[in-house]
Amino acid sequence: MKPHFLAATALAAALGYAGMAYAEDEDSKLVEPLAAYKSYVADHTEKLLENTTKFTAAVNAGDIAKAKALFAPTRMDYESIEPIAELFSDLDHTIDSRADDFEGKEKDPKFSGFHRIEYGLWTENSTKGLEPYATQLLADVKDLNHRIENLTFPPETVVGGAAALMEEVAATKISGEEDRYSHTDLWDFKANFDGSKKIYDLVKPLIEKDNADFVKKVDENFKVVDDTLAKYKTADGYELYDKLSDEDRKVLAAKVNVLATELSTLRGKLGLN
Amino acid sequence: MSAPETGNGKPSAPSARLMYLAVAAAAGLVLVGGAAFYVATLKSHHGDDASNIKVAVTSKSCEPNEISVPAGERTFEIANTSDRPVEWEILDGVMVVAERENIAPSFKQTLKVRLAPGDYEVTCGLLSNPRGTLHVVPSEEANAAPTHATMRSFLGPLSEYKFYLGRQSSAAVRTAKDLADAIHAGDLAKAQALYVVARQPYKRIEPVVYRFSDLQNSIDPVADYFEKREADPAFVGYHRIERGLFVSKSLDGLAPVADRLVGDLATLDERLKAMKMTPGILIDSAGNFATQLSRDRLPADKSRNAQGDLSDIEANLDGLGKIVGLLRPVVKPVDPALAQRIDTTLSETENAVAEHKTGIDGAAPDAPDRPGQRKNLVAAFTNLADALNQLPSAIGIDSNGT
């Protein structure tokens, strides 16, 4: 590789491209963080499969209390890999879409996945009729886990995903729309933040030398978010979303917006635009 | 639900790309990143209203629901004429190429995306609405095919291979431990069953493992390489255990050999996890290993049980297939004919292995091959190796120092 790299630099100099020496050595540094991220995702989908198996078993057994208790913790492993959900958009639709995505809303037979089951458990307070959704959810999660095992992650999707998810939280999730029947949104938030932060943390060593201010700001903003969420931590999870004070909601909304903007520059900083 | 991808689906502006191509062609090299930034400042205006491709998302579908555009960078203007917020996505199979989410009713959003020729699906508002079709036809703009792969195009494949190596080597350690446990417990039948399983992960990563000759010599040496062959005290590793399990049918003396194997595999696991990934690992390994198989190994069956031999070949081919799959998107743009040839020879080899399997299944475990079968197998692997050995020159990235 070296001779070509030198040639590139020489040619770059000849043509007057000052900043062009972003060549192989710099570039291949992304391989380690990307491989580590793949492990992170694969671990989470494995855990998701394990927990979804228990969750759907509770639904099928008609054990409402147990199903409700398992709903939010089970979802966390899904929500933590949402930065790359566009790599499996079909499954994202069947696993995690909202009633608004369907013409007949909650009554639409195509409305499926976690939120369809959530609707049954909380709004209808029953497991009646949920079995087909539970069966499909488990099948979809199995499919997801299997697909992830062999999927090559495009680097720009991974790095771009950290910001994109924060944008989505800021644009829609912050209203409490995602878990509107159970109000377990803070669990999702925690997982979303952890999932985006994981990507940022993995690439941070590659950029901190040249972007000390940026890194300091992003770290601070993630910390404010974490500290705010920590206030709502309970023995086995998080308070319901309506417990979130207006003030803290504002803090979260503001920080998520800032994080979305800041993280959207990561691709550029890593030469992935 | 999915995170929105609001930027370009694919990287780099066309002018940057053309410039890059010119430079790359001149020097026969790869470069990314900085150049794009420089050229971006020279870039003329794109996406003025007239050249935008206009799509309306109604409550029932997209209008038009079928669009044809030339390949290259295109700007779509998506108008939401329904009464709820919608998303508009371009899908390549199940993968989102680009999307705009949360377009409010009666609002317009633009989406700029670099599109390669092919047919794409488009989501149109509600998930229950029919999908639209986007035909992207070849264009001059997109025709300027690169002559060399870029380091950038290797990032995904190399990361994935690193993950794969780690998974397989961890599995090799874990399954060897299970085998060692069965041997320590004196359970011959269980050890025999676990042996074949334990070898699989190692065989999948063998294209890379052969680089670590010290470990290979203690993990997987053949008896013939030792002065006293099977009786040589230095004869260790998988085949020493295999000999005990399937030839002597005794666990005598196997426990320390199994423990050593676990230790050596753990060392291998550490080395693979620390290994620096370079394109050469993918480009060179597959061809080298397929050559070694077809020339040295397959003609001389060194395994002591036919079923085990077949499992080895299957796992080896699995590992080669993984590399081929990872290189496909890198090779295809620079040498479509070679990409095709590799795919064809790979599936012919898979067929040859499957045929071989039919021959062995049903036969006694130690039955010899049917005549001709091994010859077919060797021929298939030879063709595959020939194709894979074209990779270094086709890909054009210099792969020294691996």
Ligand SMILES: [Cu+2]
């Ligand atoms: Cu979600």
